[in-house]
Amino acid sequence: MNTEHTFVADRAAAQHCAELLRRGPEPGDLLPALGRSGERFARALAPALADLIGGDAPTVTALAPSELRESDLAAELGALAANGLLAPAAAGVTLLASIEGPAVLRLVDRAYGGKGEPGGPLPRSFPLSAEMLIARLETVVARCLGEALGEEPLRALRRNPRIEELAPFPAGARLALLPIEVMEGARAPWKLRLILPLSALPKVLGNSPGAAARQPSGPADPAAAPFAEVPLPLVATLVDMKVPLAAISALEPGSVLPVAVARAVPLSIGGAVIARGSIGAQDDLVAIRLTQITQ
Structure with missing residues (x-):
């Protein structure tokens, strides 16, 4: 019986910061x-x-x-x-x-x-x-x-x-x-x-x-420090469509892809949809009017 084995870590070991280890x-x-x-x-x-x-x-x-x-x-x-x-x-x-x-x-x-x-x-x-x-x-x-x-x-x-x-x-x-x-x-x-x-x-x-x-007496207030100043990218997905690989391989300058903008445009943070809205304009800029907040 061969009892010699080479062990390989399943994943990287956790590296905790000094604050957690203190x-x-x-x-x-x-x-x-x-x-x-x-x-x-x-x-x-x-x-x-x-x-x-x-x-x-x-x-x-x-x-x-x-x-x-x-x-x-x-x-x-x-x-x-x-x-x-x-x-x-x-x-x-x-x-x-x-x-x-x-x-x-x-x-x-x-x-x-x-x-x-x-x-x-x-x-x-x-x-x-x-x-x-x-x-x-x-x-x-x-x-x-x-x-x-x-x-x-x-x-x-x-x-x-x-x-x-x-x-x-x-x-x-x-x-x-x-x-x-x-x-x-x-x-x-x-x-x-x-x-x-x-x-x-x-x-x-x-x-x-x-x-x-x-000690905090309740849930953290997102409008209070230090959370209020944390930047979070907000993504509005106007078009989400599937295109066949054959069509993608045939793309060249001048090609036209017909798209349909969603009536309820989803807004997401980190991949999680937090709200939906409709496309419009304000001060000559494209804008989204919120129609639903995801609970």
Whole structure:
């Protein structure tokens, strides 16, 4: 048996342009886009916090996002924090919203007539009065995040003041951290931290207003750029007739071929008939009056 063969390609291999072969952005490259979503979130959060805690709207600032290792999460959040897991519309994505524990206790103290300066060591867990405030804060954050991401309010899943017990992310995961700073007058600022897996950024940011503006919302408009300036040859076929080969071979200067111009002249682009019309004249030029547009 002869196992040697000469293989010949059935057709030329496809040669793709660099634009098609170029990879999409890495998740880490989307941190600036996360920062822009954070700015929208901050603008929505300021008046919402004013309605919740009373008084003038605080100054809410989205700080620069950064990468964070899951192993460093506990040190970043501290021993006590209002940690809540929220679910965006993107399937399989979990987002952590964490408010500093001392800030929560300050807000509770003010709500009950205090000066917002509780002293003493941090408790191991929040009192019931703080849990009620945390639930309201969670609702506000979920709604404002939904606005910033261009979707419905996020769903609250579960919460726990101890991040080790909540275990929101797989061990060793690379995370994206978006700090939000809240300043209430002359008081010391406090932070709300938004954290999600770095790999989830493309899903979460896909519905954000910035991304939606770059995506077409319907069929392309042929009268808009860049399509409007694309030249397409329009062919009007006045005569389409078959001539015997014998007649063609006998042609010579002076020969006359009788033709009949079609009453419905077809107009085509790329071989596809798009309209029909009748022959006429306009401004001493031959013209075609459209009588039918092909659907």
